[in-house]
Amino acid sequence: MQNQSEMLSVPQHIAIIMDGNGRWAKQRGLPRNAGHRQGAKVFETICDYCQKIGVKYVTAYAFSTENWKRPQNEVDAIMDLLRSYLKEAAKQVKRNVCLRFLGDRTPLAPDVQALIEQAERESAANTGITVCIALNYGGRAEIVHSARALAEKAAKGQLDPARIDEGMLAENLYSGGIPDPDLMIRPSGEKRLSNFLLWQLAYAEFVFLDVLWPDFTPADLDEAIRQFQLRNRRFGGI
Numbered sequence: 001m002q003n004q005s006e007m008l009s010v011p012q013h014i015a016i017i018m019d020g021n022g023r024w025a026k027q028r029g030l031p032r033n034a035g036h037r038q039g040a041k042v043f044e045t046i047c048d049y050c051q052k053i054g055v056k057y058v059t060a061y062a063f064s065t066e067n068w069k070r071p072q073n074e075v076d077a078i079m080d081l082l083r084s085y086l087k088e089a090a091k092q093v094k095r096n097v098c099l100r101f102l103g104d105r106t107p108l109a110p111d112v113q114a115l116i117e118q119a120e121r122e123s124a125a126n127t128g129i130t131v132c133i134a135l136n137y138g139g140r141a142e143i144v145h146s147a148r149a150l151a152e153k154a155a156k157g158q159l160d161p162a163r164i165d166e167g168m169l170a171e172n173l174y175s176g177g178i179p180d181p182d183l184m185i186r187p188s189g190e191k192r193l194s195n196f197l198l199w200q201l202a203y204a205e206f207v208f209l210d211v212l213w214p215d216f217t218p219a220d221l222d223e224a225i226r227q228f229q230l231r232n233r234r235f236g237g238i
């Protein structure tokens with residue numbers, strides 16, 4: 001028998017704020033980094049499940065521009081998890097996954113930047129699912145980045161400012177070429193956007209679940225999709 005999300009149409013693009021790793025670890029008397037480790041495993045499970053049910057794009061918030069304020073050992077642990085994921089990117093390439101990274105890469109360690117470039121290059125032609133990892137990402141900074149790119153073209157006389165429109169601004173975001181998310185999921189009980197995809201989530205449906213990210217299962221994803229399918233998306237119409 002098909003489950004609910006298989007019977008109705010699944011969202012094309014799901015955005016996820018992977019929240020609650022620290023609380024999950026604390027509840028178990030473990031160091032915070034154990035929560036991130038479990039969170040990284042769940043991320044892979046959920047991406048695999050999304051691909052299985054026909055979601056075409058997943059964007060997950062892995063590290064924000066504000067997360068540098070965390071203790072150095074926690075920042076290092078998250079970067080190490082990303083390193084391990086990237087070193088195994090060949091696994092994703094074989095599964096027809098296209099990998100994209102959203103955010104400013106320049107402050108990242110040179111080896112991480114090189115691994116990102118390699119993963120993006122080797123997976124660019126894949127058509128199964130596009131997995132976007134927001135890394136050193138901030139929504140406001142992303143809009144500034146796009147505005148600056150357009151301003152530079154205008155200053156060089158290559159672009160008439162009067163021609164700048166929403167499409168052009170969107171194309172110059174880190175997510176250029178990727179359709180906007182239909183559904184944004186934030187687990188852990190927090191009900192904030194935290195500077196995530198400010199432009200792209202303009203018309204997304206938001207689903208907040210009480211489960212902590214390291215406990216998040218495909219059944220929770222089904223529940224979020226079920227709530228999404230009950231919503232009536234009007235995009236400003238009636």
Ligand code: FPP
Nearest residue numbers: 018019020021022023039040062081082085
């Ligand atoms: C938020 O939970 C989580 C993060 C800031 C880090 C998320 C990173 C990962 C899951 C690992 C990424 C790795 C890959 C391969 C994508 P929190 O620490 O703020 O939780 P809390 O609110 O309970 O303290």
